[in-house]
Amino acid sequence: MQQPRDMTPAFSWITADETAEQALVRILTERPFLILPPPFHRLPLRAGNVVEIVGPSPSAKTLILIQAAINCILPKEWKGVSYGGLERAVLFIDLDCRFDVSSISRALQRRIIEANGLRSSLKGSGNEYDKELFVACLRRFLYRRCYNSFEFIATLKTLHHRLHQEKEKGGSAVYILLIDSIGAFYWMDRALPSSSTRNNNRKSLSLQTVVETVVQEIQRLLVVHPILVLATKSAVFGDKQSTTDVIRKRPDEKTSDPRGPQNKPYRDFMPSVWQSLVSHRMLLRSLDGESKNQNRPTFSTEWLLPSLNSMDYFTVNDDCLLIPK
Template identity: 55%
Template structure:
């Protein structure tokens, strides 16, 4: 009896082995600015909130490019994750030509030491990266739910084909169907015995399906959301208020089930003062969840996202 109890409580692995396994399966992801300040890993759900034209989609594109780029290729270091990235386009504004242009620019930039490669890129590598980029477009909440219901099989199929798993799931933008779902009356799906299709039910199912995906696939969820300010302050005023004490007043409109699902939240906004970067728009970031006492200022161009002082 005593030996049976000892066998039952005997550890399967040491603490060192457990940490090694966890950091191998769910490592910290090398994300580009401004997502690099906090250690993010698969299993986290990051919400990038901000008003329209604040660089949210560009940040997601750069994160997806970092995911699909290889660690190295033919002796050239790219520093990518070499994993699959899934981009779910919910507002139907994704520009694939812009994405491919950004990817080509990254490939050219990595070979910048070679004079012949300053305007050329490896087409084989470009095709390899694009195969790891999975794009899905949804026009309403029903299509979004259907996509999530079938995503597990699709990801497993792609993993078997390409030999690598997914590390990044992008949702752009999570609140795209909010106003449509809120305006429509509750619909009974499948007869009177089924639940009515309402905004709350839709978001509950979205969160449940995402939770199931996170259990099976070690991926990071990045979701954009258009924010609504609680007052008429400018972005610079909001950031000044943040540094001096009070947090920006954002009017939260997503259901509470989504709010509790998010583990990290960052707010981005365009700045009215470009400083020495007159030809480029300057943007401000502030981590809301977790609450940290620093903010970043950055610019966006073809080379990526760059922090400025």
């Protein structure tokens, strides 16, 4: 049977085929494999995953985000030197409003210096590093600061347009979305009035509805853009009684985690709609009191989701780099 002429383009698109090699090249180009530094090395993370990094303050949560960002913005190779990066952009959404740009600057400089085999100190007057590469990497580090949940939601709603604009400018596509920290506005949102608004067609404004909107916008983003989401969250430790006194649930707030273990060493205060979005969860602890090396803070990491029977330890040096132990 002969195909109609006007339907030929449609039929050619439907019947188009590709080899396994072509399919693999296309998939790896759209969703490249990213080798993340410790403590992410235990699990294979890919685009579409939502990783929650839980820990008290301070426990190097932001520094872990910075290390992941550097691995993404560095190129795989530059002027014959191997850096092992992805040469893709990252977007850092700062909800904690305490991000210091000098921390990523020092860590990036040190990574470039170490890859080139230069041993001179950053504080030394004779130190040299590839400044052209340094500037090129920082161009791939996109930053946005939000001061409340409404600014955060507005950022997420306009993120699709912004990512499309970055692509049109010829820049690299954003591969990692970094959120620091997801529970920053918890107490502000709890103070929102839970009564219905004047317009009965609109939902009442509350912590639950705000978090639901955030989750919906992230889910929509993941459908269109192949990105990995890394989000930090502060943890409240202590016994069950004292923690309950600190965080009291409202009747409309659900905090049970249907996907995580029930014997968590901390009280999870985020609503269940956020917890159901999380695909991986890492717990950080500070071991300053137990560390023999008092010059550098020591931390431990443990995967709670999925649960792994192993722990990793690392310290933080003066250049804001994590040093595995």
